[in-house]
């Protein structure tokens with residue numbers, strides 16, 4: 001499977017993302033919690049640049065033991081990237097569309113070779 | 122510019138360009154051969170507060186003008202002048218063009234509104250866009266009727282002279298200060314026939330009954346021009362019933378339909394289509410799903426209570442399907458046969474007009490129409506441009522004005 005160079009690890013620091021294009025492939029590569037993830041930069045909604053928007057932690061409700069709504073907070077663990085066109089949120093670690101996890105972006109394999117990162121296309 | 126994110130992170134962004142942000146739309150335009158037929162966008166927007174000082178130069182009332190100029194000179198632009206309040210259209214910046222628009226630069230020597238509007242039009246393959254304001258969609262809630270009138274005249278004169286004169290691809294339907302019927306009448310008289318004016322528009326968020334006798338002269342004047350009248354939907358979290366809702370999604374989902382349902386019901390049951398048979402009416406930005414509901418509901422009750430509506434010569438729903446609708450925000454249901462039925466119910470092939478609503482958060486690309494599996498190519502092209510060209514009597518011919526790369 002051909003590989004496309006993404007970046008030197010030092011040039012894609014924790015919390016950042018890079019968009020690469022190779023032929024018909026338009027791919028977003030994310031560096032999060034020490035891991036790299038790569039997805040098709042093509043939103044399942046209207047085809048927007050799904051990987052180019054905000055990276056936001058999942059919003060969660062805080063429900064008390066008596067079932068009352070106490071407030072809301074950002075998740076400590078789940079993080080999403082958000083399509084900038086209309087706000088579809090995708091789980092950064094799986095590429096699943098958060099409101100309907102049966103939908104998911106095409107995932108690419110990320111290969112680390114020394115100080116370099118590649119994606120297999 | 123630093124954007125605040127979750128858990129106290131920030132993201133620094135240096136530049137923004139509406140055209141580049143829509144590069145995927147440009148790709149769609151090419152793949153779907155939008156260079157082969159005209160696309161007319163019947164509902165799009167700009168942010169008039171970005172040009173508020175220019176607009177205020179056209180303000181007829183010198184006292185209101187000074188008040189507004191002072192209000193706009195501080196840190197909170199326009200606050201105190203324009204109604205409107207709580208609302209999170211930008212979804213906390215997730216619709217990233219909202220905050221980043223502030224750092225977008227126009228082409229040198231071109232008016233900002235012309236420059237930014239052309240960028241997204243070319244990216245989407247849109248030839249002609251009908252442009253409306255944004256915060257002014259709530260101006261009908263202004264407690265001072267004279268302030269709505271003064272701002273409306275100022276905005277329309279500014280738009281006409283500074284934007285419509287500069288770019289023939291941008292058109293508008295003139296904002297009517299509907300809380301004042303006489304001023305609305307004067308507005309029709311002043312702007313009918315001006316360059317770029319393709320109709321008249323009432324913002325739906327307001328509390329005036331459209332069947333009140335004081336409006337009949339306004340409708341007559343519009344009917345005489347041969348141009349359409351549009352009702353543009355909106356939301357209002359200040360409405361008492363909306364005050365029970367704790368989420369913007371709820372206020373938006375119901376609000377954008379609610380006011381048009383009220384006006385449409387009054388319009389039809391008071392037999393205004395019979396009184397103004399040549400007046401073409403467009404309902405903007407309520408989506409489509411409300412129409413089968415309202416048609417069924419009114420038809421069913423009318424069969425039992427026709428004595429209350431003696432002016433009608435046919436079923437309420439038959440008047441509804443004679444009117445025109447913009448497509449956005451088109452609900453895409455899980456079961457697409459529902460959408461297909463809706464299209465059939467409203468005679469979409471002749472009555473539906475494509476609209477993007479760009480740059481608002483729930484905009485629709487032309488592909489929302491073009492990719493529908495149940496439409497033939499001719500119907501797609503009619504909805505995307507042909508129906509609007511006929512309705513507005515546009516002289517676009519077969520020319521393609523957008524630059525589809």
Ligand code: FES
Nearest residue numbers: 043045046048083
């Ligand atoms: S195209 Fe991505 S959210 Fe609409």
